[in-house]
Amino acid sequence: MPIIRSPRQHSWLLWGLALLALAVWGRPLIQSTQFENHFFGLFYYSILAGLALFWALPSEQRLIAGQFQRRTLLLGLLPTRTVSAPVSAFREIRLEQDPNLFRRDTVWLMICGEPGNPEQVARFAFAHWPASARNIAAASQLQAELAAATGLSIVRAEDTAAE
Template sequence: MPLIYRAALRPGWWVALWVLLAAAWFGQPLLSGASFEHGFFGLFWYTMLALATLLWALPSEQGWDGSQFYRRWRLLGFITLFKRHYPPARFRRILLEQESHLFGRDSLWLVLDGEARLVFGHWRASAGGHAHARALAAALAAATGLPFAEPGDQAG
């Protein structure tokens, strides 16, 4: 049974597109100035926006295809451009790690831990995020045979 975590096409992914479009609109005055400074900052602004748009347009997704883990990068979430495989023997356990934030909700990460580490998914550390993460971790543990270490069992 394939298990997939994808960030593309989720609401936050579309919000990021609107933020990029707003930043492009906001930077228009940098292009209209005749001074060197305007041209330099305009070039810098739109180069950074082009980089951010490239990163937005190539989201990654992680999955289990029944025999091995994979991470693939897809153009706009649809066309696979690059895929990397990870054998399950490289991992010892499945972890949920919570990262504290000074402002806003914490982040919750689903991590495959072993000789290598693979971040399989991430959520906001809300009740719903914990429920989704635990459900996916339990499904991965059942499908792969890797033990699922509960958040208090992360030693070792």
């Protein structure tokens, strides 16, 4: 059962620690006696609360019992929302590279169906990585594991360039 989870990554925990450090760092804004500092403190902590909300609701993608599932988890533990689609709604597994202007390109592992068929889901993003040789190899390995587990065909980047 292939699973991709954000909370298993070290960066997720580091972001949580950074949010905590930012909360402590901003305390002088709300402990001040000046009105301007309270105003900026309210603005600062409202932005921090929004970031903490996104951090506290990571997602996981998995293949379980013939279903592709995307679950949103509270703090990486308690499922709050689940979206699923049957494997039969898809026909191929693709690796797509998305160019970025300011950082490395992104490699996406996409599960694709037929866009013209209303009974089939068009696309399901299973995982993504920054484009590096090691990450592309990991993406290819996961693509092969998913293909073996589901029976879906693998579409290579060379095949999509010819279309």
